[in-house]
Amino acid sequence: MSSPTSVADPLSEVRHRTPSLARSEVDYGLLTDLTGFSVKLAWVLGHGLLSRELDPGVTPHRFSTLEVISRNPGLQQTQLAAALALTRPATTLAVDFWQERGCVERRKIAGDRRLSGVYTTPHGEAELERLRRCVREADLALTADLTPEEIATLRRLLRKIHR
Amino acid sequence: MSSPTSVADPLSEVRHRTPSLARSEVDYGLLTDLTGFSVKLAWVLGHGLLSRELDPGVTPHRFSTLEVISRNPGLQQTQLAAALALTRPATTLAVDFWQERGCVERRKIAGDRRLSGVYTTPHGEAELERLRRCVREADLALTADLTPEEIATLRRLLRKIHR
DNA sequence: TATTGTTATACTCTATAACTATA
DNA sequence: TATAGTTATAGAGTATAACAATA
Numbered sequence: 001m002s003s004p005t006s007v008a009d010p011l012s013e014v015r016h017r018t019p020s021l022a023r024s025e026v027d028y029g030l031l032t033d034l035t036g037f038s039v040k041l042a043w044v045l046g047h048g049l050l051s052r053e054l055d056p057g058v059t060p061h062r063f064s065t066l067e068v069i070s071r072n073p074g075l076q077q078t079q080l081a082a083a084l085a086l087t088r089p090a091t092t093l094a095v096d097f098w099q100e101r102g103c104v105e106r107r108k109i110a111g112d113r114r115l116s117g118v119y120t121t122p123h124g125e126a127e128l129e130r131l132r133r134c135v136r137e138a139d140l141a142l143t144a145d146l147t148p149e150e151i152a153t154l155r156r157l158l159r160k161i162h163r
Numbered sequence: 164m165s166s167p168t169s170v171a172d173p174l175s176e177v178r179h180r181t182p183s184l185a186r187s188e189v190d191y192g193l194l195t196d197l198t199g200f201s202v203k204l205a206w207v208l209g210h211g212l213l214s215r216e217l218d219p220g221v222t223p224h225r226f227s228t229l230e231v232i233s234r235n236p237g238l239q240q241t242q243l244a245a246a247l248a249l250t251r252p253a254t255t256l257a258v259d260f261w262q263e264r265g266c267v268e269r270r271k272i273a274g275d276r277r278l279s280g281v282y283t284t285p286h287g288e289a290e291l292e293r294l295r296r297c298v299r300e301a302d303l304a305l306t307a308d309l310t311p312e313e314i315a316t317l318r319r320l321l322r323k324i325h326r
Numbered sequence: 327t328a329t330t331g332t333t334a335t336a337c338t339c340t341a342t343a344a345c346t347a348t349a
Numbered sequence: 350t351a352t353a354g355t356t357a358t359a360g361a362g363t364a365t366a367a368c369a370a371t372a
Contacts, residue, residue, distance in 0.1 A: 027234040027235055029231065036213060036302050038318055038321040046202055085182045092355060113349085224362095239331095255331065
């Protein structure tokens with residue numbers, strides 16, 4: 001079970017810092033009828049829950065970067081940028097972030113000295129394993145009010161949107 | 164019907180600037196199994212579609228502000244801040260933005276001279292009507308691959324998340 | 327002393343452009 | 350000349366704190 005009464009329920013805590021169509025006194029007009037606005041509210045809530053779960057400085061986006069590096073050893077930064085829709089400068093900074101923490105390293109690729117592949121270090125893998133647990137927990141909290149069938153349906157429909 | 168072949172399909176155009184689990188060569192690992200990541204991708208896509216549809220400078224967030232002001236005449240800025248999860252300084256700037264464009268005005272409230280209510284102007288209402296059409300169009304584009312039943316289901320499930 | 331709203335300031339994130347080193 | 354990656358710089362957005370006016 002989760003921790004006792006001393007720590008507030010993270011879901012309801014983050015929810016109170018999120019706009020709500022249902023709880024609010026104000027009239028949201030057209031926004032109520034927009035799928036995009038509902039998607040945004042769900043995203044704000046999910047981002048808040050996950051940010052709260054992760055270490056300070058480790059944003060959801062930075063976690064995604066490390067996860068993709070881990071699953072694609074030797075990925076070039078240009079490919080990483082394409083996969084996460086980052087600019088190349090932003091990718092440099094993201095890789096710097098994890099490299100400074102000893103979680104990834106750049107290795108020169110033989111044959112073309114402009115290129116370097118990015119790899120997780122053993123310490124990075126250990127960190128990632130810990131972060132993955134936080135991420136799974138935040139994702140469970142996000143969908144806590146849904147049945148497994150509803151979660152599956154929601155994912156299927158969202159995937160039809162973003163593919 | 165929409166415009167002819169000279170203008171590219173906005174959905175596919177924005178999609179190409181969005182990360183994609185399905186189209187990409189890279190392995191997204193755990194991210195594939197996260198509802199939160201799917202929500203984020205859908206949000207990025209929707210935000211891109213809507214930004215593209217609105218005038219330069221008019222962000223989705225600023226549209227929401229104007230819509231809420233319009234539907235709640237005389238709302239105080241503190242209430243507006245609470246409804247949209249803005250800080251009060253951010254609310255001041257958002258109201259300034261629309262006031263500079265002649266779309267809203269602040270009116271002093273009799274009885275407590277600290278307070279002022281925010282109202283749309285006739286010009287603001289006309290602008291809003293035009294913007295609402297853009298917003299509806301972007302929302303239709305976002306859900307173009309879903310049936311009406313699927314859209315209803317998606318909204319119901321998202322609402323269960325953010326309430 | 328508390329509250330509404332504004333101003334000042336700083337920080338993060340991102341985007342563009344310019345630079346380097348290779349090819 | 351084109352490309353991978355870096356650095357420099359500027360812009361948008363947001364957050365905190367300090368402030369003014371009023372209660």
